[in-house]
């Protein structure tokens with residue numbers, strides 16, 4: 001694939017007036033993709049990105065600073081594409097506000113400018129598309145942007161559906177503007193590119209990405225061949241697709257058996273793990289103390305954030321102690337390693353699309369609330385299995401099934417589909433899957449099963465914090481799960 005064109009990078013708030021930055025300070029915290037609670041957080045201009053030959057699109061990369069936030073290379077950086085249009089009219093009409101994401105109008109010494117959210121504006125879509133398309137091809141505005149629209153809903157990023165965009169296998173693209181920018185290659189670019197390159201069709205085909213080059217003279221300790229960061233990813237649009245969570249909830253609402261679909265999904269996830277291992281290689285072996293240390297730290301943070309979790313503290317500690325002891329003993333006994341590898345990292349039903357050509361897995365950026373260095377580190381495939389088990393429990397609760405066995409049946413079917421596709425010969429379900437998802441390791445089945453329980457609890461604790469911050473009305477779903485798993 002021939003490389004896409006480069007963008008221009010300037011330090012600080014070049015091209016952005018202080019009035020525009022002040023407008024952003026009030027607008028940003030209200031955005032669904034804003035990654036942290038806004039209390040006490042300030043936005044410090046880090047870099048400004050522009051596109052060759054495009055005057056009205058400016059992308060602000062802002063570092064978030066404030067209590068509890070890391071600084072320097074570890075700091076959170078958000079991407080804010082803007083379309084700035086000079087105007088003689090200080091007041092905009094309502095239609096313009098809604099259609100093109102008008103953030104506000106600012107008047108400066110050099111005139112009045114309308115500031116639009118680039119995530120909602122065709123001029124910015126065009127600029128990103130031109131920068132992502134291989135071969136520095138210029139998109140045809142009148143045809144390729146026809147019918148383009150931003151996806152609405154609870155997204156961590158901003159995705160734009162491009163039904164008419166042309167590519168070598170036909171039409172249809174999905175442009176995803178990454179709202180949180182991490183230094184180094186982004187997993188939502190690297191992983192789909194590797195899976196597409198390996199010929200696997202369980203992901204929407206990777207078509208291109210927008211790369212942030214190192215600013216001149218800024219190589220430092222970084223590999224000059226690697227981008228400083230990725231800003232957006234372009235993939236093939238999966239048509240006739242249904243969101244996996246909506247599909248599962250609809251089945252649950254009708255009390256309809258989701259077993260077959262869940263088993264197919266289990267098989268796709270097993271293939272995903274095999275292809276990832278082949279395409280990107282294994283990581284180092286699991287080091288029990290470090291691995292469990294991260295689980296304990298995450299649990300401690302969840303207990304600190306959410307008072308309703310307090311009654312579960314002793315049970316979580318006891319489970320993690322038991323897993324730590326068994327893992328350490330297993331590794332000591334066999335001298336063997338439990339291999340880690342690239343995984344999805346935030347797998348749930350909403351990250352899977354069901355289409356006429358089967359399940360497709362999306363969104364490889366890991367848990368948005370997790371530090372980037374942890375998100376890109378090799379991990380246990382069992383973590384993805386745990387994520388999907390949790391998601392089937394969510395679907396049962398949100399779909400309000402009246403069948404008390406709906407979730408358990410779907411979970412067992414998912415595990416069985418995973419086991420069979422992993423080529424594991426063991427009979428049984430949870431045991432065999434725990435075994436299959438730690439393949440190549442010398443873990444005994446009982447330890448692997450306990451590890452799966454710990455990962456389910458870890459995920460449910462993450463979800464409690466997620467719901468506490470974003471959807472308190474749903475917090476009871478993961479809270480009940482923590483209690484159930486601990487008492488089983």
Ligand SMILES: Nc1ncnc2c1ncn2[C@@H]1O[C@H](COP(=O)(O)OP(=O)(O)O)[C@@H](O)[C@H]1O
Nearest residue numbers: 155156157174204235236237238243350362363
């Ligand atoms: N290639 C694609 N084809 C069709 N729909 C897609 C595609 N990629 C994403 N989507 C839809 O967009 C939604 C958001 O995409 P996702 O990558 O999960 O973004 P986010 O990180 O913002 O959650 C998905 O849930 C899915 O419904």
Ligand SMILES: O=P(O)(O)O[C@H]1O[C@H](CO)[C@@H](O[C@H]2O[C@H](CO)[C@@H](O)[C@H](O)[C@H]2O)[C@H](O)[C@H]1O
Nearest residue numbers: 154155156245348349350367368390391394463
């Ligand atoms: O898709 P994202 O990367 O933004 O993931 C975050 O948001 C998800 C919700 O949109 C959240 O998933 C949780 O809710 C889902 C139902 O909406 C459920 O299916 C998942 O199992 C549950 O974890 C995800 O945890 C969060 O990282």
